[in-house]
Amino acid sequence: MSSVQIRDVRKSFGNFEVLHGVSIPIEDGQFVVLVGPSGCGKSTLLRMLAGLENITSGTISIGDRVVNNIQPKERDIAMVFQNYALYPHMTVGENMGFSLKLRNAGSDEINKRVKRAAEILALTPLLERYPRQLSGGQRQRVAMGRAIVRDPQVFLFDEPLSNLDAKLRVAMRTEIKELHQRLKTTTVYVTHDQIEAMTMADKIVVMHDGIVEQMGTPLELYDKPENQFVAGFIGSPAMNFLKGHVRVNGVATFEGPNGVKLPLKNAPANSDGKPVVYGVRPEHFTIADDGADAEIVVVEPTGSETQVFAKVGGEQVVAVFRERHTFKPGDKVKLKPDPSLVHLFDEATGKRM
Amino acid sequence: MAVIAEPVAAEIKRSSLWSRAFESRNFLGAMFMVPAIAILILFLAYPLLLGLWLGMTDTKIGGVGRYIGFANFVSLAKDSVFWLSVFNTIFYTVAASVVKFAIGLYLALLLNERLPFKSMIRAIVLLPFVVPTVLSAIAFWWIYDSQFSIISWVLIKAGLITRYIDFLGDPWNARWSVVVANIWRGVPFVAITLLAGLQTISPSLYEAANLDGATNLQRFRHITLPMLSPIIAVVMTFSVLMTFTDFQLIYTITRGGPINATHLMATLSFQRAITGGNLGEGAAISNAMIPFLVAAILLSFFGLQRSRWQQGGRD
Numbered sequence: 001m002s003s004v005q006i007r008d009v010r011k012s013f014g015n016f017e018v019l020h021g022v023s024i025p026i027e028d029g030q031f032v033v034l035v036g037p038s039g040c041g042k043s044t045l046l047r048m049l050a051g052l053e054n055i056t057s058g059t060i061s062i063g064d065r066v067v068n069n070i071q072p073k074e075r076d077i078a079m080v081f082q083n084y085a086l087y088p089h090m091t092v093g094e095n096m097g098f099s100l101k102l103r104n105a106g107s108d109e110i111n112k113r114v115k116r117a118a119e120i121l122a123l124t125p126l127l128e129r130y131p132r133q134l135s136g137g138q139r140q141r142v143a144m145g146r147a148i149v150r151d152p153q154v155f156l157f158d159e160p161l162s163n164l165d166a167k168l169r170v171a172m173r174t175e176i177k178e179l180h181q182r183l184k185t186t187t188v189y190v191t192h193d194q195i196e197a198m199t200m201a202d203k204i205v206v207m208h209d210g211i212v213e214q215m216g217t218p219l220e221l222y223d224k225p226e227n228q229f230v231a232g233f234i235g236s237p238a239m240n241f242l243k244g245h246v247r248v249n250g251v252a253t254f255e256g257p258n259g260v261k262l263p264l265k266n267a268p269a270n271s272d273g274k275p276v277v278y279g280v281r282p283e284h285f286t287i288a289d290d291g292a293d294a295e296i297v298v299v300e301p302t303g304s305e306t307q308v309f310a311k312v313g314g315e316q317v318v319a320v321f322r323e324r325h326t327f328k329p330g331d332k333v334k335l336k337p338d339p340s341l342v343h344l345f346d347e348a349t350g351k352r353m
Numbered sequence: 354m355a356v357i358a359e360p361v362a363a364e365i366k367r368s369s370l371w372s373r374a375f376e377s378r379n380f381l382g383a384m385f386m387v388p389a390i391a392i393l394i395l396f397l398a399y400p401l402l403l404g405l406w407l408g409m410t411d412t413k414i415g416g417v418g419r420y421i422g423f424a425n426f427v428s429l430a431k432d433s434v435f436w437l438s439v440f441n442t443i444f445y446t447v448a449a450s451v452v453k454f455a456i457g458l459y460l461a462l463l464l465n466e467r468l469p470f471k472s473m474i475r476a477i478v479l480l481p482f483v484v485p486t487v488l489s490a491i492a493f494w495w496i497y498d499s500q501f502s503i504i505s506w507v508l509i510k511a512g513l514i515t516r517y518i519d520f521l522g523d524p525w526n527a528r529w530s531v532v533v534a535n536i537w538r539g540v541p542f543v544a545i546t547l548l549a550g551l552q553t554i555s556p557s558l559y560e561a562a563n564l565d566g567a568t569n570l571q572r573f574r575h576i577t578l579p580m581l582s583p584i585i586a587v588v589m590t591f592s593v594l595m596t597f598t599d600f601q602l603i604y605t606i607t608r609g610g611p612i613n614a615t616h617l618m619a620t621l622s623f624q625r626a627i628t629g630g631n632l633g634e635g636a637a638i639s640n641a642m643i644p645f646l647v648a649a650i651l652l653s654f655f656g657l658q659r660s661r662w663q664q665g666g667r668d
Contacts, residue, residue: 072560087576102566
């Protein structure tokens with residue numbers, strides 16, 4: 001186990017810079033998730049950490065050691081690939097023991113460690129099988145087993161669940177989290193799925209276009225997104241955004257499209273008349289008599305909750321209700337956001353106000 | 354419903370046997386197979402059977418042969434030239450195939466790396482394969498010429514030798530010379546096919562092996578070779594079959610000489626059957642190649658049987 005320090009790391013492919021100075025401190029034993037849309041540079045950063053890509057500038061250290069010029073195999077890390085990268089011509093046991101074999105470990109030692117890892121991951125009955133004979137979830141576990149056997153300083157996961165079906169993904173999510181709680185190995189996990197990030201991470205790093213947008217615990221990001229991008233990225237369904245102005249005459253309100261008035265708890269200083277983006281999460285709407293006029297467009301019940309798409313001031317918003325309503329498309333309702341849970345962003349910069 | 358159904362039924366009854374046949378799956382299936390079967394019989398089965406039959410006759414050009422059983426084979430068994438050609442063929446095949454595999458694999462690995470002008474180099478590697486065999490054979494004939502050989506000329510100018518090398522006049526020189534010509538011609542096929550095989554190996558396997566601590570040599574031994582082995586089996590089977598049955602290179606460069614030192618079974622068969630007019634004896638020599646070819650095919654059949662790791666499914 002080790003801490004990892006990523007300091008002002010940049011990466012260019014030719015003249016094209018994909019990472020513009022990224023700094024991420026990772027504490028010993030932490031589970032850090034790098035999350036962001038495709039092309040944000042998260043996988044590149046992970047591959048630089050693994051040593052599979054060169055570092056253009058900046059430093060990456062594992063423990064006390066700067067690893068910029070250290071070969072991947074000397075970095076004492078293990079990586080789980082998106083496509084698992086299992087060796088197809090080796091059995092499960094051989095796959096897991098391969099790194100030990102390359103280190104000239106004795107066969108007793110290899111057997112012992114492979115067996116232990118197999119027990120942790122419930123792979124013992126599959127040790128003699130070949131990867132082709134395994135299901136997706138089993139392959140995924142073998143890939144993790146290969147990492148565990150190494151007993152490395154850091155685990156790296158590169159979108160490990162994206163090839164699994166939805167149900168298995170949820171199960172494996174829990175399994176990986178449980179594994180981390182058990183082994184307490186520093187882990188860096190890359191995903192584009194914010195739910196994976198929210199559910200698994202000690203610390204989430206939201207990346208976008210080669211920069212870090214925000215770092216923090218899952219609930220910090222949910223409660224206090226620093227900018228409109230993070231606000232829209234974290235949470236499902238995504239936060240609603242309405243463009244408009246702050247009005248302060250006695251009570252602070254938000255004046256949105258087509259004169260829609262929405263409540264504000266308090267207006268930021270000197271914000272009267274300022275163009276802002278009003279953000280409200282779908283789950284923070286209620287039906288109230290003093291709410292804004294809304295017309296129901298689509299109703300999507302999921303059983304535990306109901307998603308309602310409605311037009312407010314001509315803009316489509318989505319609201320989620322835990323309680324059951326019998327809305328029909330075309331119904332007129334009054335939607336009211338909880339003013340204490342509303343987010344305001346500067347329209348020009350996208351920064352939180 | 355019944356009102357509508359009745360005229361339809363009547364129509365079916367009236368339709369001819371011919372049109373009903375075309376409604377039948379079995380008949381149509383057989384019809385579609387006819388062209389393929391005709392081609393196979395005409396160009397494959399008939400010549401093969403005719404060859405087998407001729408081998409047991411004393412047919413000469415212009416004459417009708419008699420069945421003489423295995424007499425041709427008995428006389429061949431006592432024929433030292435025939436045995437020399439068997440030795441030559443095996444030597445030619447083994448020597449050329451081994452070197453073709455080594456050079457081909459080396460080139461494939463090289464071309465699979467990031468190289469400047471990669472596509473141009475790949476095109477150049479393919480060149481020997483594109484040139485008609487007889488033309489390249491004629492070029493080698495000049496290269497090996499006893500008076501005009503460029504190799505001898507260069508070596509003499511460099512002061513390494515004093516006399517022109519007698520490439521095609523000495524038995525072993527001639528054998529190695531034709532082997533080299535065959536290698537030159539056969540390497541592109543091996544290289545390009547193995548390159549195609551290399552490109553199917555997922556780069557993430559190498560990355561995983563890299564993280565697992567494998568050196569370049571270990572990556573080659575534990576990843577590349579096992580993953581490439583099915584392709585190697587196919588390529589080498591083809592290469593061995595093509596080399597074993599080679600005719601054009603030998604016939605153009607040496608015609609089997611000097612003193613039969615480079616006669617392959619194929620060239621000897623042609624010489625006895627067409628040049629010498631003994632169709633029966635020539636066919637018998639050709640037929641003698643069959644056991645060798647069958648052995649090569651069987652070897653590759655068992656070698657090609659998919660290894661356990663390639664088989665899908667669950668047990």
